Amino acid sequence: MKRSEAALLKPYELFNALRIKLVENSIPTERGCVEYQGAPNSSGYIYLSFCGVQAGAHVFSFEVFVEPVPAGLHVCHTCDNPPCINPSHLFSGTRKTNMQDAADKGRNGSQTHPASRPRGEGHWTRQQPEKLFRGKRENPGNVLRGEQVALSVLNPDKVREMRIAHFANKETFSSIGRRFGISHVNARKAILRITWKHVQ
Ligand SMILES: [Zn+2]
DSSP: OOHHHHTTSOHHHHHHHHHHHHHHTEEEOTTSOEEEOSOBOTTSOBEEEETTEEEEHHHHHHHHHTOOOOTTOEEEESSOOTTBOOGGGEEEEOHHHHHHHHHHTTOTTOOSOGGGSOOGGGSHHHHOGGGOOOTTOOOGGGOOOGGGSTTOOOOHHHHHHHHHHHHTTOOOHHHHHHHHTSOHHHHHHHHTTSSOTTOO
């Protein structure tokens, strides 16, 4: 969206436009990440421009689905997957935690043993959660995850309904996409099991 177009919108409309842009251009993975689709930079992060502001897709996602990035802090990944914009995989940390995180994961130049990186429950953010800077988030247990996240426009019931509409009722991907508020591309992916494979 260009600045001239953005000037016509109210703040909440801009906010929603950014949410929709993030949702429409990303694909959930088997590991639970939601990867923004685009050309990564040399560090693997995907930058995008919105209303004249350039930032990593993960930073925009944190801003619109979690909270404004606290001043001076970075947006880091618990999943170590730079294109991931899943809000539940993002946290704000200091430059120090970010560098510590990178060192723990063997980034900082050497990615020689990716398999040896602690992930999931072994990751330092799970082992030492008190080191995480969580901004105003007072009750981490209340953080929405997976399908509860606003990022997931779809849910298993909707996906089943979409598949029936297509295969039984011969409705087109575009028409289904319109009904469910997603693009025909993402409707097609969900229907053809490129995404949402786990839904029977
Ligand atoms: Zn992730």
